[in-house]
Amino acid sequence: MNAGKRALLLVAHGSRLPEANTEVAELTNRLREVSGDRYEIVTHAFLEIAKPDIPTGIDVCVAQGAAQLWVLPYFLAAGRHVRDDVPALLDQARERHPDVLINLCTHLGAEASLPELLLQLAEGGSA
Amino acid sequence: MNAGKRALLLVAHGSRLPEANTEVAELTNRLREVSGDRYEIVTHAFLEIAKPDIPTGIDVCVAQGAAQLWVLPYFLAAGRHVRDDVPALLDQARERHPDVLINLCTHLGAEASLPELLLQLAEGGSA
Secondary structure: OOOOEEEEEEEEOOOOOHHHHHHHHHHHHHHHHHHOOOOOEEEEEEOOOOOOEHHHHHHHHHHOOEEEEEEEEOOOOOOHHHHHHHHHHHHHHHHHOOOOEEEEEOOHHHOOOHHHHHHHHHHOOEO | OOOOEEEEEEEEOOOOOHHHHHHHHHHHHHHHHHHOOOOOEEEEEEOOOOOOEHHHHHHHHHHOOEEEEEEEEOOOOOOHHHHHHHHHHHHHHHHHOOOOEEEEEOOHHHOOOHHHHHHHHHHOOEO
């Protein structure tokens, strides 16, 4: 019986614009509210430019008691970052934390219900 | 009574990776299927790098009979592109097409139901 915590790590690219990184932090806060008790830990990390970086984000989750970690790539396209860079960082994290189950989720752009969400945006009207 | 068509234009950044642009085209196809009869025209355009560009995308919608056009920014962050570049292109398009109602929708990253969609992704499991 594994009594460790379930953690959700939202992984974004990271921007030179501080407000873009703040948007990710705010989204993480909303994600934490919406997730209820499904994850004891909900946090975020950045691939480049901004902090915390992904290895740090994972290590913080583990230090807080995560036994299962879902890594959620907040990316629209399956480019090099999604295909190569994030998986490589997860492989390294699995070596550091062999007792933690680290799952890589599908990136946002491939989510099946994205078209419905885009239609909601369109129906919401003007920005 | 306006008998013109309703058009939805998904606007993405555009990538040097052809497969990333193909992902946008495929998403547009799914969007067209899901939208049913809500929009007579559903298509996409790119801000940079890839074709068609946004002015061309708008002009094609108008040439096909669009009287109302919803422009949907497929962007995660409210950076310079979302705040400045896309609105400037729409202002120019409104001058070219004064009889067409051109609406700018909220960008994807600001959609209120995004956290729920991200949780769906996490629950979908590994990539």
